[in-house]
Amino acid sequence: MTKRVKIDQLGGEVGERVTIEGWLYNKRSSGKLHFLELRDGSGICQCVVFKGDVSAEIFAKADHLSQETSLRVSGVVREHAKLKGTFEVGVTELEVLATPMREFPISPKEHGTDFLMDNRHLWLRSKRQHAILRVRAEIIAAVRDYFDGNGFTLVDAPIFTPNACEGTSNLFETDYHGDAAYLTQSGQLYMEAAAAAVGKAYCFGPTFRAEKSKTRRHLAEFWMVEPEVAFMDLEGDMELAEDFLVSVVARVLDKRRKELESIERDTSKLELIKKPFPRITYAQAIETLQKAGHDAKHGDDFGGDEETVISNGFDRPVIVHRYPMDLKAFYFKKDPTDPRLALNMDVLAPEGYGEVIGGGQREDDLATLEAAITHHKLPMEAFEWYLDLRRYGSFPHAGFGLGIERTVAWLCGLPHVRETIPFPRMLNRLHP
RNA sequence: UCCUGGAUAGCUCAGUGGCAGAGCGUCCGGCUGUUAACCGGAAUGUCGCAGGUUCGACCCCUGCUCCAGGAGCCA
Structure with missing residues (x-):
């Protein structure tokens, strides 16, 4: 034997x-x-x-x-x-x-995207896809180890959610024993409840977006990790995001260098991901765009092209903070020095990979939050449980969400997120 | 939903109003060190679907389906 x-x-x-x-x-x-x-x-x-x-x-x-x-x-x-x-x-x-019963469809030669996606279940066996799967698994392991090792408690958020926070057009609706239920878009609101229980909470799971986006950065089903920390402000949030990202990149370089090299990722670009990350305000980002010849004006949100122009000025992730309140969700805390601005931040990955993290400090004042819900024309009754968090010992807190697939695309140097998840769910693709 | 491009052999693609093509893969043969091996030979088609124009349509026209890139959209 x-x-x-x-x-x-x-x-x-x-x-x-x-x-x-x-x-x-x-x-x-x-x-x-x-x-x-x-x-x-x-x-x-x-x-x-x-x-x-x-x-x-x-x-x-x-x-x-x-x-x-x-x-x-x-x-x-x-x-x-x-x-x-x-x-x-x-x-x-x-x-x-x-012995294969028929010829294996995927030869070591070139194939088109549509054919490969139709054969995704077999495509996974190829060298390149194998390497990406292993990098993805390492990123996820690094994410969990980071939070588990830094005093966070994993608190799972539900997948079925009762009410649409904003319009239902971008949510997947399901029949929940006769009631409408929606597949979650984010576990954040639940993490705010969790932070009051365990102090430092995080969730990690799939999230769903039904909007008809058809770009290299969008999936209908993707995975997100969302930490939320009690008694942390925007400054602390940016420090956490920075320390966390640096740790994940270092871990992947340490454990999966061979895989990165096999898919011809320029790892020298990843070696540069060190603290501190440059921080600029939204207003400075708009200036950068204008200097680059974009006709961006204050109040505009950034598309993929704009994010690339902003991040191209740096060799590491750049944190853009304090966007206009009008561009952001109701729950962000207003900047006390300028209430038109939100205490939020986005982390834009270098090399044009765009937003990998979005987050910020949450509104902890009950009256201000109620006004924001009204201003956004949201159903107050749906948020009663959320408002309770401000009624029973309100506390400053902040957190963020990191998209796993965009992170995999960045670290692997992939042009499209469809190869970053084993079985992508996209606008026109549900199979295999 | 909009714009642009595309659909021809298993795959990647070329093609012209007049016999359907190449490379790779497959099959057969050759070679003791190959690296997407190489060399020789062979088989392989609903030219996306439906209709129209024409003596004749893969090619031109109309509609449809699907795909890609982008836009819009995107706590």
Whole structure:
């Protein structure tokens, strides 16, 4: 019985006889040699079948393997003849577990987006998608470890929510035993309740947006992490966002450098992500845009192009704070030095990846919050529970939300968020 | 919802009002160190769908469907 090993462990087994199980990724042949590239999820290795080492039957079998055949091979591990630090298996036994019933649609050649998205369930097996999945998993692990290790308590927010905070047109409506229920757009309001219970709370889960957005930055279903901290102001919020982002980037560089390099991410750009992040006000951002020739005026919100122009001035994320109240949600606290401004902040990633974090300090005065709800023409009764947080020991607090997919796109250097999530849900795509 | 572009072999694409094409993949053959291997040979089509113009339409016209990029939208 030979030892079963994973491909990423082969380096420690040189000279040993091992068994590996996986799928055929690619094959090259000459008259007396077959080079089988085997993929097992942990990595890819070359398995060499030499005519002189195996029975005629096994050699013939190896000649007729098609892509994605599942295999079990045994042989001795050795260092690659040409590539130092790369290991291969000199095959002595080969067992076919299952032969594909038809040709695997995704060859190692180029394909179009539509075709790949239709075959997303198979596309995930490719080297590039595998690397992205692993970076995504590392980002999520880094996010959880950061909050778990800094005194936060995970408090899960509900997915079904009772009332639309703002119009229902951008929410997915479901039938909840006869009542309308909506898929959550954010767990933030619930985190404010949680912060009063545990002090530092965060939630991590899927969120849903039904708006008909069709851009490289939008998904109908995406994952968001939302911390909320009691007795923290906007300044503390910006410091938290900065410390958190730096920690996540460092973790991914430390643990997933190989994957980033395999997808040709310029990691030197990520090495620059250090504290402190530049901070500019909304007003300064508008000035920057005007100097760059954009006809931006005070009161405009930023689109993708504007965010890129603003962030291009910096080699690390830039924090833009104090937007006009009119552009922001009802729950932001007004700047006491200029009540037309919100105590909010957005973090724009460098290299044109846009907003990855949005957050700020929340309004903690009951009367001011009630006025804001009225001003936004929202149904007061739906927010009674939320207003209770101001009735029973109101407290200054702040938080933010980070979009996982935009972060994955940024760290992996991907032009579109559709490759950052295993099975993207977009305007015109629900399958597979 | 709007603008622009697109749909031809399994995939990526070229094509012209007059016999449907290439590269890759697949299949067969060759080669002892290949790296998206290479060399030789073969098979492969509802030219997105429906209608129209024409002696003749993959090509021109109309409608529709789907996709992509962008805009709007986007606590």
